[in-house]
Structures are given as structure tokens and as C-alpha cells.
Amino acid sequence: MRSEPYSFEPPGPSQAVLVRLAGFTRVLRHHGFAVGLKESEDAARVLSSDAAQRPLTLRAALKALLSARRSDWEQFDGLFDAYWLDRGRRRVVRITSNPDATAISTGGERKAAGDRQLEAGLAEPVAGAAGDPSAEANGVGRMQGASRAEQLSKTDFRKLADAESIAEAHALAARLARLMRTRFSRRERARSKGRRLDMRRTIRRNICHGGVPIERIWRRKKRKPLRLVVLLDVSGSMNLYTSVFVRFIHGVLDHFHEAEAFLFHTRLVHVSPALREKDAGRALERLALLAEGAGGGTRIGDSLATFNRWHAAAVLNSRTCVMIISDGYDTGTPAALAAEMRQLARRCRRIVWLNPMIGWEGYQPSAQGMQAALPFVDLFAPAHNLQSLAALEPYLARL
Amino acid sequence: MVMTREEISERLAAAGYVADRELPIVLQLMEMLGRPLLLEGEAGVGKTEVAKALAAVHASRLIRLQCYEGLDQSTALYEWNYQHQLLAIRAREAAGTDPDAVERDIFSTRFLLERPLLAAIRRDDRPVLLIDEVDRADEEFEAFLLELLSDFQVSIPELGTITAQSIPRVVLTSNGTRELSDALRRRCLYHYIDYPDVERETRIILTRVPGIATGLALQVARLVEGVRKEELRKTPGVAETIDWAAALVGLKVTNLNDAPDTAYDTLRCLLKTQEDRARLTREVAARLLGRVA
Numbered sequence: 268m269r270s271e272p273y274s275f276e277p278p279g280p281s282q283a284v285l286v287r288l289a290g291f292t293r294v295l296r297h298h299g300f301a302v303g304l305k306e307s308e309d310a311a312r313v314l315s316s317d318a319a320q321r322p323l324t325l326r327a328a329l330k331a332l333l334s335a336r337r338s339d340w341e342q343f344d345g346l347f348d349a350y351w352l353d354r355g356r357r358r359v360v361r362i363t364s365n366p367d368a369t370a371i372s373t374g375g376e377r378k379a380a381g382d383r384q385l386e387a388g389l390a391e392p393v394a395g396a397a398g399d400p401s402a403e404a405n406g407v408g409r410m411q412g413a414s415r416a417e418q419l420s421k422t423d424f425r426k427l428a429d430a431e432s433i434a435e436a437h438a439l440a441a442r443l444a445r446l447m448r449t450r451f452s453r454r455e456r457a458r459s460k461g462r463r464l465d466m467r468r469t470i471r472r473n474i475c476h477g478g479v480p481i482e483r484i485w486r487r488k489k490r491k492p493l494r495l496v497v498l499l500d501v502s503g504s505m506n507l508y509t510s511v512f513v514r515f516i517h518g519v520l521d522h523f524h525e526a527e528a529f530l531f532h533t534r535l536v537h538v539s540p541a542l543r544e545k546d547a548g549r550a551l552e553r554l555a556l557l558a559e560g561a562g563g564g565t566r567i568g569d570s571l572a573t574f575n576r577w578h579a580a581a582v583l584n585s586r587t588c589v590m591i592i593s594d595g596y597d598t599g600t601p602a603a604l605a606a607e608m609r610q611l612a613r614r615c616r617r618i619v620w621l622n623p624m625i626g627w628e629g630y631q632p633s634a635q636g637m638q639a640a641l642p643f644v645d646l647f648a649p650a651h652n653l654q655s656l657a658a659l660e661p662y663l664a665r666l
Numbered sequence: 667m668v669m670t671r672e673e674i675s676e677r678l679a680a681a682g683y684v685a686d687r688e689l690p691i692v693l694q695l696m697e698m699l700g701r702p703l704l705l706e707g708e709a710g711v712g713k714t715e716v717a718k719a720l721a722a723v724h725a726s727r728l729i730r731l732q733c734y735e736g737l738d739q740s741t742a743l744y745e746w747n748y749q750h751q752l753l754a755i756r757a758r759e760a761a762g763t764d765p766d767a768v769e770r771d772i773f774s775t776r777f778l779l780e781r782p783l784l785a786a787i788r789r790d791d792r793p794v795l796l797i798d799e800v801d802r803a804d805e806e807f808e809a810f811l812l813e814l815l816s817d818f819q820v821s822i823p824e825l826g827t828i829t830a831q832s833i834p835r836v837v838l839t840s841n842g843t844r845e846l847s848d849a850l851r852r853r854c855l856y857h858y859i860d861y862p863d864v865e866r867e868t869r870i871i872l873t874r875v876p877g878i879a880t881g882l883a884l885q886v887a888r889l890v891e892g893v894r895k896e897e898l899r900k901t902p903g904v905a906e907t908i909d910w911a912a913a914l915v916g917l918k919v920t921n922l923n924d925a926p927d928t929a930y931d932t933l934r935c936l937l938k939t940q941e942d943r944a945r946l947t948r949e950v951a952a953r954l955l956g957r958v959a
Contacts, residue, residue, distance in 0.1 A: 327688035335851035466748040
């Protein structure tokens with residue numbers, strides 16, 4: 268069927284196909300795709316065009332239409348094949364390791380999808396099956412596994428959920444956010460003094476003088492707030508201090524205009540989305556789920572490498588201050604850590620390393636990792652509780 | 667009239683762009699749905715080239731807006747030519763022209779400086795509008811862009827609303843220095859451009875470097891693939907490959923294995939930092955070269 272894509276009423280796809288399509292968009296949404304009504308509508312148009320003649324072209328067309336970012340783009344082919352071509356079902360069965368959890372999360376939907384398929388009279392109730400790998404792909408499955416293994420760290424984070432200490436941490440973060448100086452950006456703003464004449468605004472201002480430019484408006488660099496990126500070590504050696512800093516990070520994310528937070532131990536986790544939760548208790552709960560492996564060993568170099576490779580481009584800019592909170596005890600090689608630190612230093616404005624061990628009597632930053640990292644650090648300071656963090660205020664403000 | 671996929675592929679090839687399998691489908695879809703196309707991919711995989719090729723496919727003009735931090739409406743959309751206006755006012759004052767006429771004249775399109783976005787919607791031949799590296803612009807600009815891309819009209823207080831004569835074909839590219847808003851992503855078709863595989867890269871070299879032998883092109887493509895697998899700070903893009911191939915042709919190399927020293931010395935076309943050069947030692951290069959043969 269060759270349809271006229273531009274005709275006003277395209278010969279729409281059959282009802283059965285539309286129902287299948289609706290099921291597919293549901294599966295996609297389940298996997299974190301942002302598919303709206305407009306997209307579904309356009310997808311229906313694609314289905315009635317000649318792109319739908321072959322599975323491969325249909326897949327490419329729907330992929331371009333329905334994905335919005337690289338992660339979508341990469342998992343689309345698999346989802347498409349599973350749903351429309353009935354591939355990948357066996358894999359799904361193997362992944363579903365936790366029958367209870369899946370029954371809760373997707374059982375209802377699977378049934379609904381199955382019913383719809385019966386109605387539509389189409390083969391293979393794959394919608395439900397394809398819904399399952401979401402558990403794996405989205406990290407839900409991982410989180411379920413983690414929550415059991417990390418019962419310990421969970422309770423650990425919860426201890427700090429008393430209202431008073433949270434308020435204290437927030438107040439400190441708020442003060443810091445105010446203090447940390449803003450930076451000039453390339454974006455310019457009109458001011459009464461400045462470097463360049465702003466013609467548009469000057470003319471507008473002087474309309475009352477008959478167009479004679481008596482008052483002049485200038486352009487000046489706009490100030491933008493400093494962005495703070497916190498990398499917190501939550502390995503076993505940091506156990507004593509983790510709670511304090513998690514509270515602090517929560518406050519930072521709340522008060523800084525631009526801030527991101529990561530936890531690391533043997534690997535790196537981006538925790539900003541979880542910590543942005545307004546309710547502190549809920550945020551800590553989500554955090555506990557994410558902090559798989561917390562309290563174990565540390566691989567600072569590897570974690571920084573992950574950061575540099577995958578997150579740096581998105582969260583670092585020339586106005587960013589990176590704050591690393593760690594004792595510097597690293598199980599990786601110092602050379603690797605130094606290389607990553609060098610790369611990090613190149614991409615951000617300042618690196619602050621807060622080390623809780625400095626507070627201890629007779630402590631020398633002799634850990635090999637610490638030695639390797641020191642040359643790239645702009646401020647190396649002690650911090651083991653909120654008081655010592657507060658004492659750092661003037662230094663941090665000057666960065 | 668919507669072109670078929672085959673026609674698009676043919677015209678892309680004629681324009682000198684070697685597309686991956688999916689791109690023609692995406693371009694056809696773009697035509698069919700009238701949505702902008704968002705291209706992402708590492709630096710140097712030819713995102714901008716897609717827009718140029720698209721302009722060639724439709725034989726239309728390419729209008730390019732390069733985004734940067736601090737880009738604002740007066741550089742992206744329009745600006746009045748104030749100096750020109752002031753001069754005109756003075757000149758007409760001296761001549762004693764009717765003030766109303768002066769006023770009408772001053773805010774006519776004659777004194778309007780068209781910037782890329784306005785230029786794109788004022789043309790009636792459906793130009794290709796390339797908004798390059800949209801992630802470098804500020805969030806404010808992105809919001810404004812979103813509005814423009816949905817309405818295709820601009821209001822200039824002194825002139826009134828200008829509605830697009832024809833909807834331009836819009837291509838946006840992003841390097842991922844900042845996460846784009848979901849709203850913008852959702853409005854666009856999405857295509858991720860990866861580094862080409864050996865076969866496609868060979869074809870690219872053959873179309874882009876005149877006078878290169880097929881054997882050498884294949885060797886270059888294979889070696890570059892090997893270099894990309896090394897842990898480098900700046901992975902070489904397609905543009906670098908083409909540079910290198912052109913350099914080899916210029917130095918009259920016909921087989922990399924015959925001239926390993928020249929090959930190594932010209933590798934600097936691919937490696938753009940001191941660190942990467944240090945990492946790709948003669949030994950590593952020899953190993954890669956050995957695999958290519």
C-alpha cells in the first residue's frame with residue numbers, strides 16, 4: 268500500500284494495528300521514553316506510510332520518532348524486536364529472578380496487555396513479556412537486589428534523619444550557597460556602566476529625549492552562580508562520616524542554583540535525582556537503594572574515570588567547583604588516580620578535597636592515593652563533621 | 667511531493683554524503699511529519715554534514731546558526747540597524763521630510779538586520795535551518811527556540827508578526843555539553859550518529875579524497891578503527907580520517923605497509939593532543955599497522 272502522506276485524511280492503519288501500537292507506546296513509556304499523544308499520532312501516520320512495508324524501515328522510522336536521547340536510541344531496537352517480532356522472550360524469562368516483585372510491578376499490566384491482544388486477535392502476547400526487562404533495563408531489578416544486600420547501609424543513612432540535624436545541615440549549605448561567589452559568564456547584561464554600548468536599549472531609553480541618546484546603556488558581563496559538584500566517598504573507611512556529608516549534600520542540592528552529587532565506592536553513582544526529593548526521609552530511602560556496595564572498598568581512580576568519561580561533559584563547566592570528600596585510601600593504583608585528577612583539574616575551575624582524617628592528631632596525608640591527588644587540589648582541608656565544615660566557610664567562599 | 671527513501675539515498679550519495687542505512691528513512695520521516703531533526707554524536711562524526719547534504723538533497727539554501735553561551739535574540743533573530751536609522755533620521759530632518767513618512771520608513775524591513783532564524787522563516791523556498799551545537803546556548807535561548815519551532819512566527823513590535831512563508835527544515839545538533847530539555851527533545855526526531863564502520867568509512871574516504879586507491883582507503887579506514895579502540899583523549903573523527911588520507915595521497919603513499927615511517931609521521935592528522943601522541947608510540951602504531959595489512 269502506497270499512501271499519500273500529505274493527503275488530508277490518510278487511510279489510517281487498521282484498528283488492530285492501532286491497538287498494538289498503543290501497547291508498544293506503553294512499553295516504551297515503561298522504559299522511560301517520553302512518548303506523548305502527539306508522538307503516538309505521528310507513529311500512526313508512520314504506520315500508514317510506506318515506511319511500514321518492511322520491519323527494518325519501520326523500526327528505523329519509529330526509532331527516530333519515539334526516542335529522545337541516546338539511551339532511548341540504543342535500547343529501542345531490542346524493545347521493537349521483542350514487541351513486534353517476538354524476539355528476546357527467552358532472555359526475559361531468565362532475567363525475571365524475583366517473581367514476587369515482577370508480579371507486583373507488572374503483573375496487572377501484563378494481564379491487561381494480554382487481554383488486549385486477545386481482542387485484537389493478534390499473535391503472541393509479548394507486551395507483558397517485553398514489559399519485564401524494564402525491571403532490568405531501568406535498574407529496578409538492580410535496586411531490588413541491592414536493597415536486600417545493603418540493608419546495613421540503609422539503616423546507616425536513616426540514622427541521620429532526625430529533623431534537627433537535617434535543618435542544621437541545610438542552614439550550612441544555604442550559607443555556603445550565598446557565600447560562594449558568583450562568576451562572570453560570557454552572557455552580557457545591560458547595565459549603567461560597562462564596556463560596550465547597548466544600542467537597542469539606549470535608543471529605547473532615549474525615546475523621551477526625542478531619540479537623542481542622552482542616557483546611555485551599556486553591556487556588561489553577567490554574573491552567574493558557581494556550580495558545585497560533590498563527589499562523596501561512601502566506602503567502609505568513611506563510614507563514620509558518611510551520614511554527616513549525605514545530609515550536607517542534600518542541603519547543597521536544595522540551596523545551590525546548580526549542583527550535582529555523586530557517591531562513589533568501588534563505582535560511581537549519580538544521586539542528584541534521588542536527593543532532589545523534597546522530603547528528606549524519602550530522599551534518604553531512595554539513596555539507600557542506590558548506594559549498592561556502600562561501606563565496602565574504594566576505587567577512587569576508577570570512580571573518577573567513570574565520572575570523567577560519562578558525566579563530566581554534562582555537569583562540568585568553567586564555573587564549576589568540584590568537591591571531593593574522601594580519606595584518600597584507594598585500592599587502585601596512584602598513577603591512575605593522578606591521571607584522572609589531572610584530567611578533572613583541566614575541566615573545572617577548582618577542586619576542593621575535604622579529608623576527614625586531617626582532623627586526627629598526627630595524621631599526614633601519606634596515603635598513596637592522597638599523595639598522587641594533592642598536586643591537582645586547590646584546597647585541601649579537614650572536615651569530619653558539620654562544625655568543621657562550617658569552619659571552612661570563609662575558605663570555600665573565596666574559591 | 668515527498669521523495670521516496672531511494673530517491674533520498676541517491677541524492678545524498680550525489681551530494682557526496684555517505685549515509686548510514688537509517689538516515690534516509692529519518693530524512694523521509696522528517697519530510698512527512700514536518701518535525702525538526704535532532705542529531706547527536708561524538709565530535710567529528712559528520713553531524714553538520716548531514717544538514718549540508720540535506721540542503722543539497724532538496725536543492726535549497728542552508729542557513730546556519732552557530733550556538734554559543736550568551737547567544738541572544740539580537741544575534742539569533744533580528745536587530746535594527748541603529749546607526750543606519752539615526753543617519754536616516756538626521757538626513758531626512760535636514761531635507762524637511764514629512765515626519766510620519768520618516769517614522770514609517772525607519773521601521774521598515776530596509777533597516778532590519780536579519781539574523782539566521784528570521785532569515786530562515788522569511789524565505790519562501792523551504793531552506794534548511796541548521797542550529798549547530800544547540801547545547802552550548804543557554805536554557806533561556808532553548809525555551810525561545812522551542813516556541814519558534816512550534817509556531818514558526820516571530821513578532822517584532824515595530825513591524826508586527828512575521829509568519830513563516832514556508833516551514834524550514836530544521837536540523838539541530840548537540841554534543842552533550844549540557845542536557846537538553848525534554849520538551850525540545852520530544853519535539854524533534856532523534857538520530858544518533860556513531861563512528862562509521864570500516865566499510866562505510868572506506869566509502870567516505872573514496873568520495874571525499876579524490877585520487878585515492880581503494881586499497882589505501884580500506885587500509886586507512888581499518889587503521890583508524892584500530893586507533894579509535896585505543897584509549898585516547900580525543901578519538902579521531904571522520905574529518906581527521908579524511909585529512910590523513912589526503913595527506914597520504916599528497917605524499918604519494920599507495921600502501922601503508924610500504925611506508926610505515928611516513929604513516930607514523932602523518933598520524934598527527936589523527937591525534938590532536940600531546941598525550942595521545944605519547945600514547946600512540948611507534949610500537950603501538952606498528953602493531954596497528956600489522957593488523958591492517
